[in-house]
Amino acid sequence: MTSETGFDPKLLDRFPTRERRPPGELEELERVWRAPGGWRRLTVVNNNYVGLYYVGSAFLFFLLAGVLALLMRVQLAAPLNGLLPQEVYNQVFTMHGTVMMFLFAVPAMEALGVLLLPQMLAARDLPFPRLSAYAFWAYLIGGLCFFASIFFGLAPNGGWFMYPPLTSKIYSPGINADFWLLGIGFIEISAIAGAIEIIVGVLKTRAPGMTLDKLPVFAWAMLVFAVMIVIGFPAVILGTLLLELERALDWPFFDAARGGDPLLWQHLFWFFGHPEVYIIFLPAAGITSMIIPTVARAPLAAYRLVVLAILATGFISFGVWVHHMFTTGLPVISVGFFSAASMAVSVPAGVQVFAWIATMASGRVRWSTAALFAVGGIITLTMGGLTGVMLALVPFDWQAHDTYFVVAHLHYVLIGGMVLPLFAGFYYWTPMMSRRALSERLGRWVFGLFFTGMHVTFLPMHLTGLMGMPRRVYTYLPGRNWEWPNLVSTLGAVLIAAGVLIFLIDLARNFRFAAEDNAGDVFGGGTLEWLPTGLYSTRSIPRVTSRYPLWDDPDLAQDVEAGRYLLPGAATGVRETIVTSPLRAEPQYLQRMPGPSVWHVLAAVFTAAAFLLLTVQLYWVGLASGVLAVAFVLRWVWETDWPMNAETAELGAGVRVPTYATGPASHGWWAMVVLLTVVGMIFLMAAFSYVFLWSRRPDLWIAPPPAAQLLAIVAGQAVAAGFALAAARLVRRGGAGRVLAAGAMIVSALAGAAAWALDIGGWRAAGLIPVASGQGATVYALLSLQGLLTLVILIMAGYVAVRVARGLVSTDRTSTVDLVSLFAVYTAAQGGLAALLARLFPGGG
Amino acid sequence: MRAWAFMLAGLGVWAAHLTGVYAIASIADVVAVAHVGPARWAVGLLTLACVAADLALLASARRRARRPADGLGRFTVSTAGLGAGLSLVAVLWQALPAAVAIG
Numbered sequence: 024m025t026s027e028t029g030f031d032p033k034l035l036d037r038f039p040t041r042e043r044r045p046p047g048e049l050e051e052l053e054r055v056w057r058a059p060g061g062w063r064r065l066t067v068v069n070n071n072y073v074g075l076y077y078v079g080s081a082f083l084f085f086l087l088a089g090v091l092a093l094l095m096r097v098q099l100a101a102p103l104n105g106l107l108p109q110e111v112y113n114q115v116f117t118m119h120g121t122v123m124m125f126l127f128a129v130p131a132m133e134a135l136g137v138l139l140l141p142q143m144l145a146a147r148d149l150p151f152p153r154l155s156a157y158a159f160w161a162y163l164i165g166g167l168c169f170f171a172s173i174f175f176g177l178a179p180n181g182g183w184f185m186y187p188p189l190t191s192k193i194y195s196p197g198i199n200a201d202f203w204l205l206g207i208g209f210i211e212i213s214a215i216a217g218a219i220e221i222i223v224g225v226l227k228t229r230a231p232g233m234t235l236d237k238l239p240v241f242a243w244a245m246l247v248f249a250v251m252i253v254i255g256f257p258a259v260i261l262g263t264l265l266l267e268l269e270r271a272l273d274w275p276f277f278d279a280a281r282g283g284d285p286l287l288w289q290h291l292f293w294f295f296g297h298p299e300v301y302i303i304f305l306p307a308a309g310i311t312s313m314i315i316p317t318v319a320r321a322p323l324a325a326y327r328l329v330v331l332a333i334l335a336t337g338f339i340s341f342g343v344w345v346h347h348m349f350t351t352g353l354p355v356i357s358v359g360f361f362s363a364a365s366m367a368v369s370v371p372a373g374v375q376v377f378a379w380i381a382t383m384a385s386g387r388v389r390w391s392t393a394a395l396f397a398v399g400g401i402i403t404l405t406m407g408g409l410t411g412v413m414l415a416l417v418p419f420d421w422q423a424h425d426t427y428f429v430v431a432h433l434h435y436v437l438i439g440g441m442v443l444p445l446f447a448g449f450y451y452w453t454p455m456m457s458r459r460a461l462s463e464r465l466g467r468w469v470f471g472l473f474f475t476g477m478h479v480t481f482l483p484m485h486l487t488g489l490m491g492m493p494r495r496v497y498t499y500l501p502g503r504n505w506e507w508p509n510l511v512s513t514l515g516a517v518l519i520a521a522g523v524l525i526f527l528i529d530l531a532r533n534f535r536f537a538a539e540d541n542a543g544d545v546f547g548g549g550t551l552e553w554l555p556t557g558l559y560s561t562r563s564i565p566r567v568t569s570r571y572p573l574w575d576d577p578d579l580a581q582d583v584e585a586g587r588y589l590l591p592g593a594a595t596g597v598r599e600t601i602v603t604s605p606l607r608a609e610p611q612y613l614q615r616m617p618g619p620s621v622w623h624v625l626a627a628v629f630t631a632a633a634f635l636l637l638t639v640q641l642y643w644v645g646l647a648s649g650v651l652a653v654a655f656v657l658r659w660v661w662e663t664d665w666p667m668n669a670e671t672a673e674l675g676a677g678v679r680v681p682t683y684a685t686g687p688a689s690h691g692w693w694a695m696v697v698l699l700t701v702v703g704m705i706f707l708m709a710a711f712s713y714v715f716l717w718s719r720r721p722d723l724w725i726a727p728p729p730a731a732q733l734l735a736i737v738a739g740q741a742v743a744a745g746f747a748l749a750a751a752r753l754v755r756r757g758g759a760g761r762v763l764a765a766g767a768m769i770v771s772a773l774a775g776a777a778a779w780a781l782d783i784g785g786w787r788a789a790g791l792i793p794v795a796s797g798q799g800a801t802v803y804a805l806l807s808l809q810g811l812l813t814l815v816i817l818i819m820a821g822y823v824a825v826r827v828a829r830g831l832v833s834t835d836r837t838s839t840v841d842l843v844s845l846f847a848v849y850t851a852a853q854g855g856l857a858a859l860l861a862r863l864f865p866g867g868g
Numbered sequence: 869m870r871a872w873a874f875m876l877a878g879l880g881v882w883a884a885h886l887t888g889v890y891a892i893a894s895i896a897d898v899v900a901v902a903h904v905g906p907a908r909w910a911v912g913l914l915t916l917a918c919v920a921a922d923l924a925l926l927a928s929a930r931r932r933a934r935r936p937a938d939g940l941g942r943f944t945v946s947t948a949g950l951g952a953g954l955s956l957v958a959v960l961w962q963a964l965p966a967a968v969a970i971g
Contacts, residue, residue, distance in 0.1 A: 025941070236942070327950065331947055331954070334951065339882070357897070360965055
């Protein structure tokens, strides 16, 4: 058998072992993974708790946004209704869309990932438990404060897509738009934190033997979902920053009079916004791909095609953003390309639908509530997909754009593609975390009311739209034949609400959280999350030999529970998990995991406070909160990368692995690479914005500073990169190597800062100011991004120096220096590229 | 990384094609060429290059499929081959507007 890492795969043949486990081993495992009690429960990091809190919070936002939807439907039930005045309606529909998309849909899927993935992959936990907890707390605090803005009349009112110029300072002078821009920008940081956790978790913490071809489809879907967040979210993060900069400092990114262009916002927003639909859909499709085989009692048909479809969706969904802009006057040929891509993206979705149908056809379906929701989702999604293909046809889109037809389409896709599968998931996985399963009898009512209500609400909207009713109007005149379809839609919404209400009753009656004595595998699932678990996940980590291990090895659960597989205890006396290789899941090393802590909670609280205080224009207090947040983050990471007592540890049956790794083998390296991809995407989008605005008004652009400066800047950045690389080498030498490494990092940071200062000084001397033109705005945006990274490097260089001084860096524990060095090299490269772009393109004035 | 690159190469070709045709269309719009011929030829050449790349990937996947391999090896090869096939169809489909819309 081929090996990926040099690990001998035959060693895994020693499992399951037959010897009796030593007494006290299980008790020690339980002690190590015990969750804190009392108020300290807030500091918990176990995925069982954090995942559940996360799912619960996302569902709370679903309920809140659902109440807003009901208010809208009541308002529109009759013409000239007076329930919601126009301004309130604007806030309500903006918040409904925003909360559903940003505070419910994406977080709910990340939450499910945090909750399910460790069990599904048989890891003790995801590799950065505090990062998951940070993402959760930041999201919850930020989300609740954001939602509360509606009670003060301060909620955003420009639609969930916040198009300028409507949202520019002239037309939206209040702070409502700022709540959206800073609130959502902040919540996206939380989403990216979760995505990093999921990517590294799926690639690096799988059970030994779980090669890529044995990876559960849900894990595949979560992996692609997280990668899509990493690629797509930076566009909207940049967009929100640019719009906020325009509103706060008058930098004209979107002001056509000064060489900006409102279409830039649409490009940035929809480069995120359309993949967002698939970001939401893919994990839900993963849920369906897990449930259908269980309820049909047959393996998923066409596994490879389904995986390919997930991967293809991840790619193609980034090629369709322009179909939201067909009516903006783009070149006809561009519109044609994107129309073609928009139709092509339906093919992978169709592959999955046919795979689910084939799976059901090949087995005997038990019509549980989970099955009903899953099949209901497939039907609804297919209907939404068909209207999506209609909207991909440009002439049809010109007619239906901004009408209720689009509202109907998007709700069919989002409810069929995400909400119904999510409910299926609730019913399916509740026994994994509750003493009792949810009620099948009540569940059928929930499904019946929700599914019927959904179609009663949204099917007539196709007609309403084709009859010409525009979106986002708070009322309409009588006599246009819109009365009846609107009234029917409102009645449907009441049915949905009744279904959700019964679901809440079911939860209250039956959901009793339990990590250990849960109801268990009541549906007969074949994947690892159905193994008996505790707060430590599975007692021992099984060797995986098939896609449905529990179906193929009837003794697996018993052997795992008896500790006959890998890592049956706490080998090093602390929280730990096996880190495996990304392709073949070969054990590489034992990762020490952090336990409960107050620092990441405080970091989340002060990060949220910083953003919210900036929104309400308390700048100095907001800045102070930001400084505190950084301080708490540093305190949190201070406890990572600590020395271990033993260099190797036994996983069982004489199989030993190191307790530390650095470089591409380590989980930290992977996380840093993903983080740098995020930063790189922000830079790429900023570069796109720069070129785009040049193409709009080249006549307003001035000549760049003298070429000699460019050489000096590039040389400065090269020095910064060189010293950062040198630091990573020096730290591996004995003697004074560590001190020299810290010194090299400081020199690197200072060289980068000097190059940046030279760059910004050159532009100021050339007479370019940010408020002057699109060129000024984008050049200073690139410089601001570089300045921020440079500041981070300065802080991190200081952090390295302090760790060296405290003796926490050694020749064989180099991760901290390696990762800071990696970040510094990237920052220098970006600084050089930004200078080259801004000074060489387009060159003359 | 090699396995990942091979598996995703076909979809990468599709992404490169879309980026290319979008760039060509945007540049043609900015320079406001009187004749659409150059843009059409550029799209045609890019499409040919991408089709050739997809065909090469398909051939490579077919060659590797004949070698003995374990489950992961077979999975990698079939994902790469299917991806290249999907990309081939999608690239041709995507190039149609250039052939049809600009007459």
